[in-house]
Amino acid sequence: MQPVFQFDNVTKSYGKHVAVENLNLSIEAGKFVTLLGPSGCGKSTSLRMLGGFETPNSGRILLGGKDVTRVPPNKRNVNIVFQDYALFPHMTIAKNIAFGLELKGFDNQHIHRRVNELLELVQLQDYAKRLPSELSGGQRQRVALMRALAPDPEVLLLDEPLSALDAKLRQQMQIELKSIQEKTGKTFMFVTHDQEEALTMSDTIVVMNKGRIEQMGDPNTLYGRPGSVFVANFIGETNLLRSTVVGTEGDTAALSWNGVTIKAAPGGLAPKAGDNLYVVLRPEAIHCSADEPATGNRIKGKVRQRVFKGNHTSLSVEVGDGALLNALVHPSDVAQLSGDDVWVGWKPETTTVIPDRHAHN
Amino acid sequence: MRNMFSDAPRTTLTAFYWAFLLYLLLPLTLMMAMSFKDANFVAFPIGDWTLDWYAKVMQDKQFLEACLYSVMIAAASTLAATTLGTWIAMLIVAEGIKGQVIIFALACLPAVVPGMISAISMRIFISTIDMPTGTAAIILGHTVHAVPFVVVMALTRLRSMPGNLVDAARDLGADSVVAFFRVTLPYLGPALVGGMIFCVLLSIDDFVRTFFLGGYRPTLPMLIFAKVQGGMSPEINAMATLVLVVTAAVGLYAEYLTRRARTR
Numbered sequence: 001m002q003p004v005f006q007f008d009n010v011t012k013s014y015g016k017h018v019a020v021e022n023l024n025l026s027i028e029a030g031k032f033v034t035l036l037g038p039s040g041c042g043k044s045t046s047l048r049m050l051g052g053f054e055t056p057n058s059g060r061i062l063l064g065g066k067d068v069t070r071v072p073p074n075k076r077n078v079n080i081v082f083q084d085y086a087l088f089p090h091m092t093i094a095k096n097i098a099f100g101l102e103l104k105g106f107d108n109q110h111i112h113r114r115v116n117e118l119l120e121l122v123q124l125q126d127y128a129k130r131l132p133s134e135l136s137g138g139q140r141q142r143v144a145l146m147r148a149l150a151p152d153p154e155v156l157l158l159d160e161p162l163s164a165l166d167a168k169l170r171q172q173m174q175i176e177l178k179s180i181q182e183k184t185g186k187t188f189m190f191v192t193h194d195q196e197e198a199l200t201m202s203d204t205i206v207v208m209n210k211g212r213i214e215q216m217g218d219p220n221t222l223y224g225r226p227g228s229v230f231v232a233n234f235i236g237e238t239n240l241l242r243s244t245v246v247g248t249e250g251d252t253a254a255l256s257w258n259g260v261t262i263k264a265a266p267g268g269l270a271p272k273a274g275d276n277l278y279v280v281l282r283p284e285a286i287h288c289s290a291d292e293p294a295t296g297n298r299i300k301g302k303v304r305q306r307v308f309k310g311n312h313t314s315l316s317v318e319v320g321d322g323a324l325l326n327a328l329v330h331p332s333d334v335a336q337l338s339g340d341d342v343w344v345g346w347k348p349e350t351t352t353v354i355p356d357r358h359a360h361n
Numbered sequence: 362m363r364n365m366f367s368d369a370p371r372t373t374l375t376a377f378y379w380a381f382l383l384y385l386l387l388p389l390t391l392m393m394a395m396s397f398k399d400a401n402f403v404a405f406p407i408g409d410w411t412l413d414w415y416a417k418v419m420q421d422k423q424f425l426e427a428c429l430y431s432v433m434i435a436a437a438s439t440l441a442a443t444t445l446g447t448w449i450a451m452l453i454v455a456e457g458i459k460g461q462v463i464i465f466a467l468a469c470l471p472a473v474v475p476g477m478i479s480a481i482s483m484r485i486f487i488s489t490i491d492m493p494t495g496t497a498a499i500i501l502g503h504t505v506h507a508v509p510f511v512v513v514m515a516l517t518r519l520r521s522m523p524g525n526l527v528d529a530a531r532d533l534g535a536d537s538v539v540a541f542f543r544v545t546l547p548y549l550g551p552a553l554v555g556g557m558i559f560c561v562l563l564s565i566d567d568f569v570r571t572f573f574l575g576g577y578r579p580t581l582p583m584l585i586f587a588k589v590q591g592g593m594s595p596e597i598n599a600m601a602t603l604v605l606v607v608t609a610a611v612g613l614y615a616e617y618l619t620r621r622a623r624t625r
C-alpha cells in the first residue's frame with residue numbers, strides 16, 4: 001500500500017542548530033500516529049514541515065505519493081489543529097468551521113450541511129452562532145478539530161492539542177479524539193511529550209530524541225520491548241539494571257547485577273562474557289511474596305518504602321548490594337507482606353535487554 | 362489603623378481633581394453660555410437668552426460650505442492615513458524584513474515634529490515639486506500628520522494577535538491576501554476604527570498645516586479664525602459650540618466602539 005505521507009531523509013536546521021536530522025518516516029493511511037519526545041526534540045518542526053510552514057534544508061516530503069516539499073500550506077491537503085486552537089475570534093463557531101470549505105469553493109448548501117454534520121459529531125449544534133470566547137476550553141478544542149477536519153484533509157496534524165486542558169478533561173478528550181479518528185478513518189499525526197497520552201491513543205508511536213527517530217512501533221512493542229535506554233526511561237516507569245554478562249546458555253544469559261546473578265533473554269544480541277547490558281524490568285513484572293517464589297529470577301530483599309496509590313501499592317525493595325527495585329503490588333497481595341523481609345521474583349522473558357552503547361570505545 | 366491624617370493625601374488629590382475639572386470645563390461652559398446670549402457682543406451678564414445665533418449659523422452658507430470641506434478633507438486624509446498606517450504596521454511586524462526600528466521611527470516622526478515646522482517643510486516640499494496649494498496639499502499634510510497614530514494603534518493590536526491565526530487561515534487554504542482581509546483586518550478592526558476617528562478629529566481640528574497648505578477655500582478652523590479677526594460675536598460661540606458637541610460625540614462614540622470590541 002502507498003503511504004499517505006512520507007519524510008524522505010529530511011533535515012531542517014535553524015542556523016547551526018539542527019532541529020530535525022535525516023528523518024525517514026512513512027505512514028499508512030487511516031493510522032493514528034504519534035510523534036513522542038521531550039520538549040525541543042523537533043516534533044513541531046516535523047509537523048510544520050508536513051503542514052508547509054517550514055521548508056526542509058534537504059530531503060523530500062511526499063503527500064499521497066506527490067512531492068510537496070516546496071508547496072505552500074494553502075495548496076496542501078493537510079490541516080493543523082494548533083496547540084492554542086487559533087480559532088478566529090471574530091467569527092462564530094459555524095463560520096470558523098466553514099472557513100476552509102468556503103475557500104475550497106463549495107456552495108453554501110453543501111457548506112451548511114457539512115458544518116452541521118461536524119457540529120453534531122461533537123454535540124455542539126447549539127453553539128453554532130456563538131463566538132469562540134463564549135466557549136469552554138474543551139469546546140474550543142472540539143471546534144478547532146472540526147474546523148481542521150471540515151475540508152477533508154488527507155492528514156490531520158495535531159500539535160499538543162490537549163496540553164492546555166486540565167487532567168480530567170484531557171483524558172476524556174483522548175478517548176474522544178481516538179473515537180473521532182476511528183469514525184472518520186482519517187490519518188492523524190499527533191504530537192505530544194506525554195507518553196501516557198501517546199500510549200492511550202496511538203496505532204503507531206514514533207519516539208524522537210534530539211531531532212532523530214529513536215524507535216518506532218505500536219504502543220505494546222514500545223512499552224514491552226524498548227530498543228534503547230532513552231525509550232525505556234521515557235515510556236512508562238522502569239527499573240533499569242545495568243549488568244555484566246557472566247555466561248550464556250542457549251538463549252538465556254546469566255548476568256551479574258548489583259552483587260546478585262540474574263537471568264535474561266538477550267534475544268538477537270549474542271553477548272559475550274564481560275559485555276555490559278541493560279535489563280529493562282517493569283515494576284508490574286515484579287512479583288513480591290513472603291515465601292520464596294518459583295520464578296526464574298528471585299532475590300531476597302527488604303522493603304524500604306510503601307506508597308499507597310489506590311489501585312496498587314508501590315514498593316521500594318532493597319536487594320543485593322543496596323540497589324532499589326520499584327515494584328507494583330496488587331491490593332490483595334499487600335496484606336501478606338506485613339514484614340520488611342520480602343522475596344522479589346520475575347520471569348526472565350518479561351524483561352528486555354538493551355545493549356550498552358557506551359560500553360565499547 | 363486609621364488616624365486623623367491618613368486621608369490627607371486622598372483629600373488633596375480629590376481637591377486637585379475638582380480644580381482640574383473646573384479649569385477644563387469653565388472656559389467651555391462660558392463659551393457655550395455666550396452662544397445663547399441675546400445681544401451682539403460677548404460679555405457678562407448674559408441677560409436675555411435666545412437660539413437666534415444657532416438659527417443664523419445654520420443658515421450661514423459660508424459655515425456650511427466650510428463644514429462640508431472639512432469633512433471631505435477629513436474623510437480623504439483618514440482613508441489615506443489608515444491604509445498607509447496599517448500597511449506600515451504590517452511591515453514592521455513582518456518577519457524577515459530588516460530595519461524595522463528605522464521604519465517605525467520614521468513613521469512616528471510626524472507626530473513629534475512641531476506642527477509649525479512640519480507645515481513649513483511641507484509647504485516648501487510641495488512648491489519644490491510644483492504642486493499647487495489647495496485641497497490635495499491639505500489632504501497630503503493631514504495624512505502625514507495622522508499616519509503615526511494609526512501605526513501605533515495598529516501595531517499595538519497586531520502585537521497582541523496570536524501568531525498562528527494567520528497560519529491557521531493559510532492552513533485552511535487562504536493565500537496571504539485572503540488571510541489579510543479575512544483574518545488580520547477584522548482582528549485589527551477595533552483599533553482601526555479608533556485610529557480612523559482619531560484621524561478625523563485631528564484633521565477637523567488642524568489649523569496650522571491647513572493654513573500653510575490651503576488655497577482660498579476655508580476649512581472650519583480657518584473660517585472661525587477669519588471670523589474671530591472681525592471681532593467676537595455670539596455667532597462664533599454658537600459655531601464653536603456646534604463643533605465641540607459634534608466632535609465630542611464622535612470621540613465618545615469611538616471610545617464606546619473600541620471598548621465594546623475589546624471586551625468581546
Ligand SMILES: Nc1ncnc2c1ncn2[C@@H]1O[C@H](COP(=O)(O)OP(=O)(O)O)[C@@H](O)[C@H]1O
Nearest residue numbers: 014018019037038039040041042043044045046
Ligand atoms: N523558528 C525557529 N528558529 C530557531 N530555532 C527554532 C525555531 N523553531 C524551532 N527551533 C528549535 O528547534 C528545536 C526543535 O523545536 P520544536 O520542533 O519546536 O521542538 P518540539 O516541538 O519537539 O518541542 C528546538 O531546539 C527549538 O529551539
Ligand SMILES: [Mg+2]
Nearest residue numbers: 043044045160
Ligand atoms: Mg512543540
